[in-house]
Structure formats: structure tokens, C-alpha cells
Amino acid sequence: MSVTAGAHERIEVEVTVNGVPRAAEVPPRRLLSDFLRHDLRLTGTHVGCEHGVCGACTILLDGAPIRSCLAFAVSVHGRELTTVEGLAADDGTLHPVQAAFQDQHGLQCGYCTPGFVMSACGFLAETTEPDDDEIREGMSGNLCRCTGYAGILAAVKQAAGDLRASGADPRSQHQPEDDAFAGRPGGEHGPAGGDGGGEVPS
């Protein structure tokens, strides 16, 4: 619900998204989540409840995880955003957190996954050597309805170890050449069909 009917007023928003400067003129009521999804077509950030509970819309704002459904786009003018699209390396190699969710079966339907991945990146930047209880509490701000969380917690644990080994900042785009885990493959299981409808030609 982003466009104000009949409102002609638009405000320029300049932000850096995944390291790239982006600018758009948006109505003041535009939610940050809608700005990302509709204006920038970064649909990896999901909206599951639009009242700040489920966490599917979690992104990093200047490195800290926030709910993008509870911020107006104009409120983040001039700031740095990181979304799930900004984590994998340019060659497609998965970020250690993403790879860990794959490895540990930390997803089923996958709707909550980008939010969990972003929460985990923020959490692991603050807590580099988390124990199991800290991981559990750190991930308690996101809802998952499929997994029962076990795979997710195992994924965060794996990622914590991988990130410690590489010394990489989990909030940054993955740089395979700097990383002890370079070459962890992305889609090694061949052509990945069944990935939804994709963009629909009109």
C-alpha cells in the first residue's frame, strides 16, 4: 500500500543500495519495503505481515538489521542499505550465510529466508562467536513456519565458523578471492527449475 491516491507530491530519495547509489522520486508514504520491491525491483525483500512482526522484510540500514515494512523510504535518505541481493559475490558464489542456509536445510518454502539471512548477517557482525543460546535469541525476531528453526540455527552456527575463519564482515558482499571458502558452489545441482513463475511477459 504505497501510493497516495491523488497525491502529486513526490520526494527525491537518494540511497546506496548494495553499494550502488540509487535515486527515485517517491510519495512520502512509500514504505521502504515497497520502495525496494516496486521502485527498485529488488523483490528479494519479502513482506509477510506489514506490521513489523514476521521479519521477512529485514534489511540492513547502515549495517544494522531493521524491518523495512516499518520505515518510510524518505526516512532513509542518504543512508546505506543492504538487501539479500547484495550478499553473493559478483560471480554468483554464495555469501557464507547464504551457503550455510543451503547446506543446513535452513529453508523450505523460502519466504522467510531473505529476512533470516539479513538478520543473521547483522547478528554475526555483532556476535562473532555466538553460542547456541545466543544464536537462538538472535534469530528469535524472525518467524519461520516451515522448518521449526533447527536448520536455521545450524546454518547460523556454520556461518559463524566460516566467517571467523575468513575474517570477512558478514554485512559485506562476499569476496570469494579473500575467502578460505572460495568456490563453495552455488547451484551445483544442475538446472534449477521450479523456481516460481519469474517475471511475467505481458
Place this chain on the structure above:
Amino acid sequence: MPISRPTDVTATLDALAASPDADLLAGGTDLVVEVNLDRRRPEHVIALRRVTELAGHDTTDGRLRLGANVTYSEVEHDLAQLVPGLAMAARTVGSPQIRNAGTLGGNLGTASPAGDTLPWLLAMDAEVELASPEGDRSVPLANFLTGPKSTARRPAELITGVRLPRVEGPQHVSKIGPRNAMVISVACFAIVLDTTNRRVRTGMGAVGPTVLRSPDAERAVTQALDWDALTCPEDAIDAFGRACAEATAPITDHRSSAEYRRHAVGVLARRALRRCLST
């Protein structure tokens, strides 16, 4: 919906004067939810995040001032030594993402009876700082909170922060929700054994139209306490729990029943006091 983004208090007050019905936007964790659920359609929004004077905290004349823009995360992580009870309360707010966005000023301005920081702030006799073109004033929290989601803030006024006395002594905040994370309080209890002034301070949340305290319970237990040893007779502890419960005026809604809220806050009171005593 025009949105103003002032960077100092003066400009904020000018914007407020120009549109006194404007909604003030801090962390967005209450206002934007209402907008998204179509419960509120703001005519004008004034975003406060850039107002630098609202950030941070300082201590002057033995009193602590917390800026309205201080987030729950900052309280939880940076101020745990300074305000331990408030840090306990902040840790129970929503989720890490909500705590990164939500602010003390927002919790005060929304004035929900279930506001998580309010019981402790009430226990501390916090005063709410308000700025306006007519000048600044501060209002004791008990007077500031006038009902469910209603405050003594005048249309032209801005909450700039909250002031508290510095007190020594053990404190505890406990909150009940039917889930172990991300839950709205169905009963909350804050206690401070103010060893500086030798008095017991309390606050109770989600058990009345606003956060409440029980002066009778506080007086009785203050007298019953051995302040040197920090001990208290068992019967006085039990009486304290009962007196706190009796001071409540809870409602029944979809989150809980009045009967449970009253019972629970009495249990919390007893346990919180016991935690603060020497064993």
C-alpha cells in the same frame, strides 16, 4: 501526506506549529504499523530521526537525561550499567530489528498501558521533557500518562527526553507474554530498591489504563525492609505481592484476562522483590 524532516528542535517546533495535528515519527514501530493497517491516515508526518539534540544521554546535577531518540538497542547494549532495569525492559521489546528502530520517546509518546519501558520509568519517578515555542517544561511521568494511548503532551509540544534521578540499589524488571519472544506484555513489573533514599520504587504495566504504582505497597515494604542487610520478612514479601495486585485495574481482552493479569503481577512483584534481596 507531507513529511517534514527537521534536523533540530527549533525546526521541529516550527513544523509542529505549522501543523499541530501532525504525527510525530520516531522509530516507526507504532505509527507505521497503524498506517499500514489503515487505522490511521496521517495528514502530515514529522520525522524526528535527524533531530540531533534528541540523541544520546548525559548526567548533570546527579540526574540522568536520556534523549527521546535513544533506541531500545542502545539501552540494552550501551546503557545496561547505567540503567540496568531499563536494559532488562528493553531486551523484552519486540525483536532485535524493532529494538534497533524503536525509541524511548516513541514509547512515551504512544503511551500504551503495555509500553515496556514505562513501568521502570515510573518506578524511577522519571520526568518527561517537553519543548514548545512557549518554553520547555518537564512533567512527572505519572502526570504525563493520562490514559490508554493518551498523554499530557500539548499539540505544539515535542518530547525531547526523559530525566531520572541517579539511584543506587538492586532492581529488576519482569514481563509476561504467552510466547518467549516478540510478544506484547500481559503484565509487567518493575522494582528498584533505592538504597540511596531507602525507599522501594515500583511500576506495573498492562494492568490498568496506564502504568501504575502501588504507593501503599511501596510504603509498607519500605518499612518492612532491613535496609542494611537488604532482607525482608516472608510475610511482608507476600503482603507486598498482594498489595500490588490489589492496586491494579486490569481489563480482559484477547491477550489475557483481568483475573490473570492481576494474579500475575502479584506473583511478579513478590518474585522481583525477592530477587533484589540478599540471600
Place this chain on the structure above:
Amino acid sequence: MSTGTEVRPGTRSGLGQSVRRPDGTPKVTGTFAFSSDLFARGMLWGRTLRSPHPAARIRSIDTSIAERMPGVASVLTARDVPGRPTYGLEHADQPVFASETVRFQGEPIAVVAAEHPELALRAVAAIEVDYEVVTPLTDAEAAIGAAPIHPDGNVFRHLHLRHGDLDAVGAVSVEGSYEVGMQDQAFLGPESGLAIPVDDGGVELFISTQWLHVDRDQVAACLGLPPERVHLTLSGIGGAFGAREDVSLQVHVCLLALRTGRPVKMLYSREESFHGHVHRHPARLWYRHHADPDGRLVKVEARIVLDGGAYASSSTAVIGNAVCFAAGPYRVPNADVDGWAVRTNNPPCGAMRGFGAVQVCFGHEAQMDRLAAALAMDPVELRLRNALAPGDELPTGQVITGTAPVREVIEAAMALEPPPLAATDPPADGTMDLPGGAGLTATRADVVRGTGLAVGFKNLMYSEGFDDASTANVRVELDHRGEPLATVHCAAAEVGQGFVTLAQQIVRSVLGVEQVALRPADTTIGSAGSTSASRQTWMSGGAVELACLAVAEALAERAGYGGGAPDEVLDLDVVELLREGPIDRTRAHHHPPTEPLDEDGQGDAHVSFAFAAHRAVVDVDPELGLVKVRHIATGQDVGRALNPQAVIGQIEGGIAQGLGLAVMEEMLLEDGRLRNPSFTDYLIPTALDMPPVTATLIEQPEPGAPFGAKGVGEPPTISSTPAIVAAIRAATGLELPRIPVRPEHIALAEA
């Protein structure tokens, strides 16, 4: 039918291995397209006007203001439905739009298409409906005899099962009444779809659903189009759990697209989602169990009343299951089970994971514990003494011909050690492991521990004579590098369970082709049936296997084996054979036929059964009524684990939903109105609520099942709930006859 395929050891990424999901990379990188992510050039946004009243007569609907609003392309009501005015999964009793009578809060009245979502919201608000509010019928027991609130009456189905000697009594009998609240599936991705008009007057719908073909048939009927002019493609699905088995916005969005001639997208908000799909049936249960002094069950009597809400959905199947499985996985020589599913003005109820079995399991397991207490017998021993085994007869008269490792699942659950620090030691003060968590409400002195066991079972796939089938096409060819490539086409809905992974594993194991692509599921191929009832591994897995075997046969023929020797295919030079061109085979897989139940609820109505046992360890703060589940151990009958990691994922996820029903999840209704349609107030478990789970998979291959595998999705949700409540009972000594158990049920019980 057994196809007898051997799985060659060492087949990479084949059956029996924890192969990773093919959609995992797009899902972790955010490129996977959920239905809510779809867009089309020039598309409009649809929005639904819903009744605020649970029961009302509609005097008039005035859409004129909304229609005149700039940017509003179309406003549609019941009079704009060109085809059948109603739809429904089993009985078409639900209007596309309410026109004269409103039967539940949230029932659609009109839809709008506008240039922007916000504008659509304004236009919906501008529609004026004059309601004459009626007192809603909200009590399910009362509905049985009340004046009908629908032309089809108030009773969806009454099934009275009578088996054996109804006059038999046991030396010991125990009686109890139980209640189950209304649970919601609460998937994370709200309903959404994109409809695009097609030049031939038809429509193309991109949709998240559990069953494409039944959606298509219902949509086509309501649009007044032949089914072949309505084409559905499955979009990315943000969870389902039964809630996407019924039509929600499918008809509405297609109507808008056809009327406007433009693509139309609809996307529910979370609040609308709670109103827009069916829920788990609330239940009232009464039981009397009779046993001999040794604890052998003599007779089970039960009365079950399920509140189906305003429309039929799958109520008839849900009460069928509830009656068939009312006594639990035990030998019961005599049974008298009277079951009702009725219509009320509450929200419609239908499919949710484990349906029918979930409700009665809460009752029969509480009864087994009560009986054990009456007999002064160990509840585990009582269950073992009565455990069903192959060759036993169910209360429906059906003899179990497949596997039934009831004893094994119980023994497995009881044998698993809880992790030492998590469960055997009382937790230290101040940790999140205490009931109340970060709320710091308890110290360890305030906490007591309890352990409970529960056992449950359910049918796999569709029952009572339904000809359940699935279709798959497998094509093998050489890719541009000259490597063999298999492509699977099947309409089975991937809702997160991992059918896409399994389909690839089957092809690799049967054909030995490593590279397996999946075409999007759509209606250009035959139906795969619903992704429900734990059926896709068996049904669509079986269809993929049959198609692979047909391909193998064709390859064998090419190689000169004549009569076809599919088992030899793994030894053939596939590359050489495929130089002659692709091979493409489509096969349908039917499970063995079943019978309807007769008037006494007797008959061979089910194909196969899956069993599970759960042992829960909980810590309870009795004074505050707060509960922390500390550990769940489970033994589950899986037939054969085709992807162990995915099976464990289903088990953990299913237990989380069972935990939710046990201690927090309920759609709270007051006079038919939903009081908590948000994630703020409809609470589902977080990571801090879920305990560690340890699972033992009981692998006894099921005769007749493809690869011996049983569906695994539902059993975890069935007996986890009663196990947790049994543990709370053990900790507190309270009866706790209702779920979810709320803090006040414990804290105020003695007052």
C-alpha cells in the same frame, strides 16, 4: 502397485541421500519469484471488499461512487459472475461474492481493480453496502438442530461408526470431554496471484496454490469458460499447510482481468489472509474408554463435533478422518463413534496439516493417560499393550495390510536421550531456557518439569473411494554439450516440502541421468492432485518413477532389448542412444482403489497409514502458567527416508506447528468475529519457543509404495500437541482439557 525399482548404491544425489534443494540458491539469494513478486506491464491492482459482520442480509450494494473514482478500472459484485455463482472444494456451496446473505466475517462482497493498490483500497472503502445485521449462529452443537443458515442445511456430514459389540463394557472405564481451538496455517507468504487476459477470451493465472487443476476447474466454472481456456501456472509459494487447497482470490482476480482486459494482481495483507483462507476445525470431543483389568481396550465411545464454519470446504473429509482415527493407533475391538461436521457463522474451516487426526489425537491420548492412571499402569506400557500391528483390524473393519510399526515408534521416542544440558539439568537462572524467557519472570525454584508421551496416526493420500492420481512427463535428450539431460514436468505444487528435490533424485536413481531440470508446474499437463494428505511423495513420486521407467523401456528398445528391460537402463550407453533424438513419456499413477464407508462407518477406505510417537519434556512455572518446551523426542514411521535431511525438516517443522497448537495458537472468536487477525496477536512459535528435536526414523518399506516411502509431513503435527499437553499435566497435575493451554488455565486452575 509395486514397481520394484532398485536404487543403485552410489548414485550421486539419488534416493536415500540428503540432496540439497534445487531452488535453494534462488531462495537464499532473493531471486526466487514468489507469486507476490510477479508483475506485468500495465497491470492493475485488485482488492476485495469484505463483510464486517459474521451474519447479515444485504439490502443493497452501491458501487457507483467507487466506479467513478479516477484510476478505478472495474468494480465487480455477484451480478458480474458470468458462470456458476458458487465454488467449493467438495461441494460448490460458497458464493464467489455474497449478494443476499453474509455467512461469515470477511466474506467477499465485491472486488475492485485500480491503477494503484492504495487507490484500490480507497475504492473498496467507497462501496456502500446496506446490511441488516443478523444474530450469528456460532455454537457448533446448537447448529445441528438450528434453523438452516444455508440452503444446503447446517450439517455437512454426520458419520456414525459402529463396530463390534456395542454393548461391550470394560472392567475399567474413563470418560472425558476435550476441546480444540481454531488453529491457522499462518504461512508466511500471503495469498497472491496475477491474472492476464488471453486473446482467445481466456485467462492465464499465475498463482500460489496446492492444487492447480482443481483451482482451474473451479475458476473456469465460475467464469463460464471451458477449462482449456483457463491456464494456470504455479508461482513461488510461501508455505501452504492446507490453507491453499481452497480457492481464495483465484476467481476474483481472473474476473477482473477479463473485465478490464488488463493484467491484474491481487495480494492479500496479513489481516486479509486470516479472513481469506480456511482454518483448522475447532472440535468438541467426548470420550469413554473401556478396558479390561490388564489394560486391553474393550471399547471406545466418542462423540465428535467439528465446527466447519460457513462453507463446506473439505469438512466432509475432515470428519471422515476424525471418525476413522478417533480411537488412535490401538487395537479396539468395539467402537461407537458419532461424528458431526456442521455449518456455523464462524470462519470456514478446511484443510490443515493432519486434519481430523490432529483433533481426535488430543482426545484419545488424554484418554489413554487417564486410563493408565485408572489402571495404575505405566502409560507407555498401556500404549504398547494396545499398539496396532500389521494384520490388526481398525474400527472401520479395515485390516492393516501394510506396515504399522506402532510399537517401534513408541520405543524409539522413549529410548532417545534428551540432550543433557538442555533437558536433564534444571536450567540455570537468568537464561532464556526458563519459562518466560527474556521476560525474566522465573528462577529455577519456580519451575517444575514434566514428561509426556503421545502416539498418533493418519491415512496417507485420499480415501473413501476417491480415484487419486498424479501425472508426470519425463523427457531425456542430449544438451548442447552432448550430455544427457532429463526434464521433469509435473503439476505437483512445491510448497516448500521438497518435491522438486525428490523428483530429481528419482530421475537420477531410476535413469542414472545426473542432470535433471524441472519445468514449471502448470495445467498443460494432467493433474498431479493436491499437495496435501502426505501424498505427493507417493503419488507424484510414483508418477515420475513410472515415466522414468517408460523412458527406460524406450531406451532399452533402442538398445535392442525388445521386450524392454528397464532395470538394465543404468548399464546402457545413454548418450549413444539419445543421439537418435529425445525420448519423452507421460505416465499417470493411481494408488490402489479404496471404498466408501458404509452407513456404519465400515469399509476399506484408506490406502496406507503413517504413525509417529512424541515424547515431550517441558518446564512449567505453575504459578504464572508459563511453559517452556525443553525437548521433543520422536519416532516416526517413514517407510523409507528418500531424503533424510528433508524428512527431518518436515518433522521439525511439523512439531513446531504442533507446539503452537499446544500452548499458543488460536484464532479467537467472539460472536463470530475474529479478534486477533495479525501476527502481533496470533502467536506462532519463535526460535526461542522451539526446543531441540531428536528423531529416529523407523524405516520399514511400505509394500506397494513407490520406493517403499510413506509421506512424512503430517504425523509430526498430530501427536506432538498431546505429548506436550501430557507433559504439562504431568508437571502440574491439572486436567487441561482444552488446547491451546493458556497461562491462565494453569495459573488460575486451583483458585
